[in-house]
Amino acid sequence: MQEVLICKHGDIEDGTVRIVRVNEYDIGIIRQGGRYYAYRNRCPHQGGPACEGVRMPGVYDDIDENGLFHGQKFDEDDIHIVCPWHGYEFHLSDGTNVCDPKLRLRKFDVIERDGNVYVSA
């Protein structure tokens, strides 16, 4: 593992992603809600560029205690990384797939230090 400088803090605007080649990996550096996340830009489904798509809140069916359906809602506390090839969704927080936690995007540690952003890869 080696720390690799990615950018200066603030270079990546909130809500956007930068794709960087680090060693043999394409890594998506995502800045969302003021935090940085780094995932390998390869989807466990068919190998798509998972980090190049959109981030969107998860969707849930709002069902009350009587089993009544009250529409679909966004869960703003659970942002998903959506792979642009077919739409597989992964929790931004840890990279696990929302349908099958055995599938995951490879996660890399992000270190913020002295105004710089590093990835450990």
Added chain:
Amino acid sequence: MSNAEAAPIPDFRDMATERFDTSMHLANAARQADERGYEDFLIVDVDSHHYENEASAEIAEFIDNPILRHEVKYQGISRKGITTGFGQYQELGGRVTRYPLRKSEHVPETPHRDITLMRRWMDAMGVDIACMFPTPLLNLGLVPRVDLEVELADAYNRWLCETILQEDSRLKSMLYLPFNDPEACLKTIEKYGDHKGVIGFMVTSTRYRGVYDNAYAKTYRALEERNLPLGFHTGLGGQEPGLSTCNRFLTLHALGFAWHNMLHLSNWVINGLPERFPKLKTLWIEAGLAWIPFVMQRLDNEYMMRPSDAPLLKKKPSDYMRDMFYTSQPMEMVNNSKALELTFEMIDAPNQLLYSSDYPHWDMDLPSTIYDLPFLDQAAKRNILGGNAQRLFNLEPILAEHKLAKQAAKRQAAPG
């Protein structure tokens, strides 16, 4: 101070400003093609799509009837928006980014935009030859105006032949048959059957005509005589009363795409069409594979009890189905490897299955979905990815230019 801190900021791609480009979108597919050495063999994609609605104004010029030409010019080939039809949100609210972004892709002025876009994705995936189908026109069989189906199908077919197929030998199509007018089907075959790039004809499966109707005998005979396969391209079909209860695209797509091909294939077999037109090859397109063992089992079981319903059959329905051809996509492959392997065995996949991507649609499959299957040997993989299609359509095996260049580079690098 660590080494890293002294390092320059590495090159990067900023997704907020990067323009959509098919080759970039599929860069990981190109890597897969490299890693698997696709340059060594032919890959034919038997079901891919373009968006003919983007060329509505061009196609309108090919419509003879001035009233219909005016209508197409005025309102285009398809309409969009949340109130449109059943289940029209396959782009997943923008999650599958190539849908909203494709219109912004830059292409050179020549060749035609569709040729450039087709070549970009084909080259990225390692596909040499692609059979292209329309997108919104797959619903044309549901339009109650039969004259519109006939006129628009003819304009589309002529536009496709003259503008696209004529220009690029790697692009093929099975042309649209206006199935609501049997006589027009025959005329379509006579008019376009010999055109460059036409490798068969296609019936859109979302429609309400029985395939066994005597009115189609001349059409089937004409195809048989020309050795041109007949493909049934399925679709959503949310207008079906039962399917119209599907309030989620997922349900409608999972059931509808299988249903329409199940319906026509079952009618085809039980009415003895394989006996009446024994040399006519049929191809079932874009319904995936999981439905095929289901139908085989259902039809065989009932046939044994009711032979008088299918007196033309000389073997079991599943035996006829094993003589038919199927495209692979969308191949069901989530935690079902045993079922998939059995399905391949039941349909004689090494000889009857044809790889298809369905690109650029949301559920597209890369060639690696076939190439990486652990239960196939190399010969079977190559057959499914290209060899079977080459034989079925009598294709000249044209390899992509970049594959030929790679082959040459490999030869040069080889010792001795």
